[in-house]
Amino acid sequence: MSRTLRAFMVLLLLASCGGGSGYGTAPRNLDNACAILGERPEYARAFRAAERRWGVPVHVQMATIYQESKFISDARTPFRFSLGVIPMGRQSSAYGYSQALDGTWDEYKRDNNRFAARRSDIHDAADFIGWYMAKSSERLGISMGDARSQYLAYHEGRTGFSRGSYNGKPWLLRVAGEVGARSTTYQSQLSQCRGRRV
Numbered sequence: 001m002s003r004t005l006r007a008f009m010v011l012l013l014l015a016s017c018g019g020g021s022g023y024g025t026a027p028r029n030l031d032n033a034c035a036i037l038g039e040r041p042e043y044a045r046a047f048r049a050a051e052r053r054w055g056v057p058v059h060v061q062m063a064t065i066y067q068e069s070k071f072i073s074d075a076r077t078p079f080r081f082s083l084g085v086i087p088m089g090r091q092s093s094a095y096g097y098s099q100a101l102d103g104t105w106d107e108y109k110r111d112n113n114r115f116a117a118r119r120s121d122i123h124d125a126a127d128f129i130g131w132y133m134a135k136s137s138e139r140l141g142i143s144m145g146d147a148r149s150q151y152l153a154y155h156e157g158r159t160g161f162s163r164g165s166y167n168g169k170p171w172l173l174r175v176a177g178e179v180g181a182r183s184t185t186y187q188s189q190l191s192q193c194r195g196r197r198v
Contacts (some may be wrong), residue, residue, distance in 0.1 A: 026071040033062055033186040034193030036071065043071075046126040054130030055137075059190055060147045061129050064154060064182035067175065068099035073120040075099065097125035108132070130156075136161070148180030 027043075029035040037044040041136035047058040073096060093102040096119025100108070108128050111114050117124040136142050136153040140161060143149070153161040155172060166172050 024072060024074045030066060030070060031185075033059065033189040036062070037190075037193075040122075043122055043126075046123040049123065050126040051125065054134040055144050056133045057145055057187070058131045058152075058188035059183050060133070060145060060150060061126055063147050063179050064129055064151060065097050065125065066182055067151065067179050069097050071097065073122070075093075075095055097122055098128050100125075100128055104132070110141050123128045134186035146180075147183030148176045151176045152177040 020113070027036045027039045029039075037047075044058075047061050050061060051058050065071055065152060075096065094100065095102075095105075100119055102164060105117075105119060105128065108131055109117050112127070112131065114124065114127070119125060119128075132154060133142075133144065133150045135149070136150060136158055137144050139158055140153060141151060149161075152166045152172070156165050160166070166176070
């Protein structure tokens with residue numbers, strides 16, 4: 001076997017074994033906050049940093065990310081199809097853990113001088129959620145711990161929330177209720193596992 005072919009085979013083998021960081025994949029048990037943070041300690045650091053900076057509780061951040069991306073770093077919206085077969089692009093520009101839209105993400109980067117921030121980075125995504133929810137709290141008076149209302153403002157935008165646009169969307173009210181319930185579950189779980197260094 002030639003030296004070039006051998007080098008190519010080794011490179012191929014290494015490439016297939018890559019991704020040990022779990023990039024793009026979700027933690028195994030998404031129903032247990034302690035398991036999530038135990039498996040991905042960098043998540044715990046990111047959520048705590050965002051909580052310190054913006055005041056948004058860890059469990060609210062986690063419930064929002066669960067709903068938006070199921071903790072998949074490179075999550076995207078599905079494609080739209082014309083005539084059922086011709087791809088017409090994605091449903092929106094939402095991307096990453098937080099499913100932030102291009103325009104909102106650009107606003108976040110400008111406001112915070114974080115021009116290298118990436119939506120697929122958990123630290124940047126958590127900081128984005130903290131920033132967005134802190135502004136919602138400031139402008140709309142939504143409590144930082146009210147995951148349901150914060151999610152409605154996150155999904156509809158602050159203007160849509162203030163107009164009550166969600167009231168005409170029963171499916172969204174159901175989803176926001178699920179985010180609120182998951183936030184409460186995560187909060188209870190986190191209170192049990194905090195002493196175990198997660």
